[in-house]
Amino acid sequence: MATIKDIAKQANVSLATVSRVLNYDPAISVADGTRKRIFEIAQQLNYKTLRERSGHVAKERSRIGLVNWYSDQEEMLDPYYMAIRLGVEKECFQRQFEMVKLFAYNGEADQLRLGGLDGIIAIGRFEADDAASLSEDGKPVVFVDSSPDENRYDSVVIDMRKSVTEALDYLIGLGHKRIGYIGGRNVVNDKRVRDERELIFAERLGSSGLFAAEHVYTGEHLYAEDGYRLMKQAVSCSAAPTAFFIENDSMAVGALRALHEAGLRVPEDVSIVGYNDIAIAAYLQPPLTTVKVHMEFMGETAVELLAERLGTGRGIAKKVVLPTLLQRRDSCAAPRKEETEV
Numbered sequence: 001m002a003t004i005k006d007i008a009k010q011a012n013v014s015l016a017t018v019s020r021v022l023n024y025d026p027a028i029s030v031a032d033g034t035r036k037r038i039f040e041i042a043q044q045l046n047y048k049t050l051r052e053r054s055g056h057v058a059k060e061r062s063r064i065g066l067v068n069w070y071s072d073q074e075e076m077l078d079p080y081y082m083a084i085r086l087g088v089e090k091e092c093f094q095r096q097f098e099m100v101k102l103f104a105y106n107g108e109a110d111q112l113r114l115g116g117l118d119g120i121i122a123i124g125r126f127e128a129d130d131a132a133s134l135s136e137d138g139k140p141v142v143f144v145d146s147s148p149d150e151n152r153y154d155s156v157v158i159d160m161r162k163s164v165t166e167a168l169d170y171l172i173g174l175g176h177k178r179i180g181y182i183g184g185r186n187v188v189n190d191k192r193v194r195d196e197r198e199l200i201f202a203e204r205l206g207s208s209g210l211f212a213a214e215h216v217y218t219g220e221h222l223y224a225e226d227g228y229r230l231m232k233q234a235v236s237c238s239a240a241p242t243a244f245f246i247e248n249d250s251m252a253v254g255a256l257r258a259l260h261e262a263g264l265r266v267p268e269d270v271s272i273v274g275y276n277d278i279a280i281a282a283y284l285q286p287p288l289t290t291v292k293v294h295m296e297f298m299g300e301t302a303v304e305l306l307a308e309r310l311g312t313g314r315g316i317a318k319k320v321v322l323p324t325l326l327q328r329r330d331s332c333a334a335p336r337k338e339e340t341e342v
Contacts, residue, residue, distance in 0.1 A: 002045035010041045022047075022093070032082055039089050043099065062310055063098045064303070065117040067134065069124015069145075077223045078250050079278045080295060084123050084144055087299025095307060119306045122146075123299070125186055140309040142302045150319045154305040156298050163291045163324040164200040167245055167273045170289075170326060172208065174334045176243040176271065179205060180215040182230045182255060183247030184222040194218075197247055197275070215241050227251030231258035235270075242335040243271035249278045249290055256284060256331075267333035277327050286330035293324055 008018045013034060020028040021038045066088060068081060075082045092099040100117065119140045122130075131148040135141045140154070147155035171179055181201050185194060198218065205211035214237070217230040227246060231254065234240055246252040252274035256266060264270050266286055274281060274290035281288040301320055308314055 002047045011038050061098045062118045065120045066101045067122040083295035084299040087296035091300040091303035121302050142306045144302045154318050156301045156320045168204045171243045178241040180241030180244045182217050224250050224254035228254030228258045231255035235262045249274040249276045249281050271332040289329045289332045292327045
């Protein structure tokens with residue numbers, strides 16, 4: 001029978017680290033890669049908790065398939081989906097569900113190995129065709145970060161419109177009139193699509209007469225290097241924006257570096273608002289104003305919905321919309337007076 005010592009040896013970490021990670025100690029500071037390695041080793045070794053070994057759980061364990069829209073490499077570069085996955089793993093662990101990671105979804109549902117699973121949690125931007133393929137044998141599916149068919153499938157999403165609007169209203173309230181957008185275009189089923197945040201950005205600023213298409217900068221991905229490159233492009237133009245809404249915090253990290261290299265101060269010269277509130281956001285220089293998304297809770301909620309489906313046979317779909325919070329830190333300020341007069 002696998003022990004914490006076995007996991008610690010394979011993961012090359014201390015016994016205390018393994019114990020605190022597996023018990024989801026919120027005070028522990030450990031790299032995401034290390035956390036991920038510990039969970040994967042625990043699953044490979046079929047590690048059983050004290051509660052399981054004492055016989056207080058049923059012998060039959062539900063097997064949950066996890067389908068992730070991102071590859072492992074992409075997940076490491078953008079912590080958003082990693083945080084959601086950790087939430088799924090945490091709740092599966094607490095409920096004694098066996099979690100099986102199937103693959104990084106590539107749109108070819110016929111390659112899925114779904115046999116023997118009781119249900120599926122799908123993390124990412126899935127469409128109706130994907131949903132139909134995942135549920136073709138009738139097993140329940142819960143979607144996280146998308147809702148391809150809210151009449152049929154459970155889903156967990158955030159209130160995107162409210163969150164983006166609140167961030168933009170904050171910048172407008174500070175007096176900014178030239179507000180830029182930095183983000184990415186997702187590839188869904190081999191088609192490049194605009195992110196919902198970009199659409200809401202254009203709609204909200206358009207309603208105030210402040211939208212300028214030339215101030216929208218998008219790339220292929222949502223990584224720090226993309227934020228760096230797009231911000232360098234943005235500040236090289238005349239009459240550059242005095243504030244930017246950036247699609248995620250990873251891109252904001254790269255954008256801050258580009259501004260520093262250009263000799264522009266944040267927030268004195270340029271204000272920045274990110275999205276997600278990843279762990280490092282509060283420790284950047286300056287601390288990043290960002291939209292806090294309860295990412296791990298999204299994963300936990302997905303498992304709760306699936307557990308309810310399995311336990312009660314509920315036939316009516318539920319769509320859970322979680323709130324966000326604008327974390328106001330030091331990366332935003334009113335524009336200089338001469339900028340407001342342009």
